[in-house]
Amino acid sequence: GVSTITALSLLAHMPELGRRSPKSIAALAGLAPFDHESGKLKRRAKISGGRARVRRALYMAALGAIRANDRFKAFYTALAARSGSKKLAIVAVARKLLVTLNAIIRDKTA
Incomplete structure (x- = not known):
């Protein structure tokens, strides 16, 4: 259930x-978390870089997937409850959606 506009923009x-x-495709899209550490300084991992247009399209697709797909909705609710951040959970769903779409195109299956 990815919309035509999302599919075309991804392609x-x-x-x-x-x-x-999966790791490299998420990094290309800018959805892979990278550590921000230097010496004794240890911060939370953040997403950075990548292709902004792809990231925006996947963010909106993730919002639709959370509403429509039970698998993504369960993943979102569990992660939002565990982490306490809804935005982090939406980005994780976007990454999971991208990895799933990557596998679908790679295997040429529906």
Whole structure:
């Protein structure tokens, strides 16, 4: 259930889709958490870099997936309750959606 606009924007802005590993495809989209540590300074991992258009399209698709798909909704509610941050949970759903779409294109299955 990804909309036509989301699917077309992903195909247009990420030609690597279906040819990369889940970690590298998430990093290309800017949805992979990177540590911000230096010496004794230890901060929370944050998403950074990547392709902003893809990230925006996946964020909106994740909101729709949370409403419509039971699998993503259960993942979202569990993560939001565990972390205490709803935005973090939405970004995690967006990453999970991207990894799922990457696998669908790689395996050529519905």
